[in-house]
Amino acid sequence: MALGVQKVEQAGSNLAHYCAVKRSYASLLLMTVAICFACGEFKVGAFTSCPHCGAEPTTDEDLAHSLALTDHYLTPEALEQVQQRAVAGQPIDIAPEFYEQLLQGLQEERATKASRPWWKFW
Numbered sequence: 001m002a003l004g005v006q007k008v009e010q011a012g013s014n015l016a017h018y019c020a021v022k023r024s025y026a027s028l029l030l031m032t033v034a035i036c037f038a039c040g041e042f043k044v045g046a047f048t049s050c051p052h053c054g055a056e057p058t059t060d061e062d063l064a065h066s067l068a069l070t071d072h073y074l075t076p077e078a079l080e081q082v083q084q085r086a087v088a089g090q091p092i093d094i095a096p097e098f099y100e101q102l103l104q105g106l107q108e109e110r111a112t113k114a115s116r117p118w119w120k121f122w
């Protein structure tokens with residue numbers, strides 16, 4: 001991994017994540033708050049591995065799912081609801097058209113920047 005500004009930002013994100021563990025997740029609103037596609041717990045960054053269950057999205061389906069469950073697309077209230085449903089074992093509804101859109105976007109990005117996925121800026 002090359003050293004640089006972007007790596008510093010990522011380190012900052014991790015640090016903020018660790019600091020926020022015992023605080024309200026509202027303190028994380030300035031960065032990507034995501035919900036793990038596998039276990040439904042909160043994590044930082046849509047495509048990061050989950051600190052709770054270790055799951056890391058790898059397929060386009062996982063990535064689209066992960067992207068849908070971030071504060072880019074959901075309000076903090078909606079995220080909270082999704083998290084509560086997920087840990088209660090209830091299904092998470094993602095609108096099929098929206099899911100398809102995300103999937104398509106990911107596949108287009110992959111096709112144009114095959115050597116370096118856009119989300120792997122670190």
Ligand SMILES: [Zn+2]
Pocket residue numbers: 036037038039040041050051052053054055
């Ligand atoms: Zn998880």
